[in-house]
Amino acid sequence: MQYQLLGRSGLRVSEVCLGTMTFGTEWGWGADKHESFKIFESFAGAGGNFIDTANRYTEGSSEKYVGEFIESDRDHWVLATKFTLKDRNDDLNFAGNHRKNMMRSVRASLKRLNTEYIDLLWVHMWDNTTPVEELMRGLDDLVTRGLVHYVGISDTPAWVVSQANTIADFRGWNAFAAIQFEYSLIQRTPERDLLPMAKALGLAVTPWGTIGGGALTGKYLRGESGRVPDHSIRRSEHSSIIAQTVVDVASELGVTPVQVAINWARHRDQVMIPIIGASKEKQLADSLGCLSFKLPQEMIDRLNEVSKIELGFPHEFLKSEGIKEEAFGGLYEKLENHRN
Ligand SMILES: NC(=O)c1ccc[n+]([C@@H]2O[C@H](COP(=O)([O-])OP(=O)(O)OC[C@H]3O[C@@H](n4cnc5c(N)ncnc54)[C@H](OP(=O)(O)O)[C@@H]3O)[C@@H](O)[C@H]2O)c1
Structure with a gap:
């Protein structure tokens, strides 16, 4: 296991993170406590120190299991959890990114995790309502109080993240x-804006679903069962062609499809x-x-080709020969170090 600095911070995290959405059987496809512990031990044994959960996963079981598993060496672990998603039905304030839910959800997570602090608190997803200043100031208060060490954001448009970090930096x-x-x-659409933004702002990217919930292992091509329903886009005709290429590349390299799929998602600069x-x-x-x-x-090129997407406007427009020549007078040919 190698380690990485988490974005512009000094925090050391393992080069892969353990997802624990599968810890607990409440959602119908997870692992029981015994199997969850075996997964955890295997990750710890390989040198992993970075673990991801959420208030919402398996109705709280995931956080409870993780809290128990890391208890004997709490400070070793880089523990990440999330807030935003609802903890209670029929109460509008038990969900969202506003300060009231943030503080309430973090208190409940600390209790379930049986810990005094969270290493990395994720905003789980953009709620389209809370002002970005309220969000960033609330998170800053949690850090100042020592309840949270670092903050991250998940499932949010690039323009919101850029605005949030710019405001935070200036204040x-x-x-x-x-x-x-x-x-x-x-799922390559983050190549349009999220990935270039992360690079420009120095954000570490922790992608989820890198094996398409299991679809890229090729198991559905072989008629095996798993948690991805057959009507899912992850099992469409196009996705199946991509999965088949993953399987072919894996067999040529003498590795497994899951290893190819994860490594493809790690190869960016x-x-x-x-x-x-x-x-x-x-x-x-x-x-x-x-x-x-x-x-x-050559394998990356093959996988890129079969899975390619349109970047759309303005990316395709800016890349077009006409624009490069007409608008910039052949600048790109003359500049050795242009940025993209
Ligand atoms: N921020 C967010 O919104 C968000 C959303 C989703 C997930 N996450 C995080 O990311 C983590 C990973 O996400 P994910 O579970 O959705 O995606 P994933 O890693 O693409 O898929 C994992 C699933 O693939 C199957 N699988 C894994 N290894 C396999 C193998 N060697 N052979 C055959 N099947 C295999 C298993 O499903 P079967 O049970 O069918 O075998 C497993 O549950 C989660 O645990 C969570 O921490 C975050």
Whole structure:
């Protein structure tokens, strides 16, 4: 296991993070406590120190299990949890990014996790309502009070994250160190704005769903069962062609499809720390095998080709030959170090 600095912070985290949305059986497809512990032990044994949960996962069981598992060596672990999503039905203030829910949710998480502090608190998703100043000032208060050490944001448009970090920087508040979003061979749209933004702002990227919930292992092509329903976009005709290419590349390299899929998501020239999900210990062991090799460029090119997307406006427009020549007078040919 190698380690990475989390964005512009000095925090050291393992190069992969353990996802624990599968800890607990409440959602119908997770692992029981015994299997969850085996997954946790396997990750710890491989040198992992970075663990991801959320207030909402498996109705609180995930946080409770994680709290128990890390208790004997709490300070060793970089513990990340999230707030935003509802903890109670029929109460509008028990969800969202506003200060009242933030403080309430963090207090409840600390209790379930049985700890005095959270290393990294994620805003789980953008709620389209809370003013960005309220969000950033609330998070800064949690850091100042020592309840939270670092903050990150997940599932949020790039323009909101840019605005939030710019305001935080100018006001001397804690800014986001990391960003979380779905990114895989079957979900490449973050290449439009989220990934370039993360690079420009120095945010660590911790992608989720790098194996498409299991679809990129090829198990559905073989008729095996799993948690992704057959009507899911992750199992569409196009996704299946991509999954088949992953399977082919893996067999040519003598590795497993899950290792190819995760490594593809790690290959970019910016800090990429995949959050690895598993419902069985042997799945995690398989995924961790991705750490022992790098994908050859020709395989990356093949995977890029089969999964390519349109970047859309303004990216395609700015890249077009006409614009480069007409608007900038051939600048890109003459400049050696243009940025993109
Ligand atoms: N911020 C967010 O909104 C957000 C959203 C989702 C997840 N997350 C985080 O990211 C983590 C990972 O997300 P994810 O679980 O959705 O995505 P994932 O890593 O793409 O998929 C994990 C699933 O793939 C299957 N799998 C894993 N290894 C396998 C193997 N070797 N062979 C066959 N199947 C295998 C398992 O499903 P089966 O049970 O079907 O075998 C497993 O539960 C979560 O635990 C959570 O911490 C964050």
